[in-house]
Amino acid sequence: MTVVLARIDQRLIHGLIVNQWAQALKVKRFMVVDDEISKNESIKASMRMSKPAGTGMSIIDTQKAITNFTAGKYDAQRVFVLVKEPETLIKLIEGGVDIPKVDLGIIFNEDGRKPVSKFVALNDKERKDLQTIQSKDIPLVIQYVPTDNEESFKA
DSSP: OOEEEEEEOTTOSOHHIIIIIHHHHTOSEEEEEOTTGGGOHHHHHHHHHTOOTTOEEEEEOHHHHHHHHHTTTTTTSOEEEEESSHHHHHHHHHTTOOOOOEEEOOBOSOTTOEESSSSBEEOHHHHHHHHHHHHTTOOEEEOSSTTSOOEEOOO
């Protein structure tokens, strides 16, 4: 399996991801999938600086991710997919990318979102998108760091 975990985290790449999650998952590639950030060279450069030695990092748009995954480009790697919103994961899944599990990391309590846990707040569209993901029999969990107990999430 190529993708070991997909995480929805508005911060995308940060200390917990590179220091704790990467080791726990034995990640070989971080895959940031974001249509806006993929066009911003300065943000991409700063994200790449945080990458641990011995790992790869791709910061690409949704369509390029689908193309690369379906072409088998990452078949020999353990890939950790990071996105800002559930809608991106739906596009990946519908594009043929196998997502084994989705972790809700940090979704900020702003812009009318309602808290569902300490670190996750959702608006109606995000909740509906998560229901769509669950309807495809993909487990949805909340786990802030790998040492926390995994909590099943029902959208």
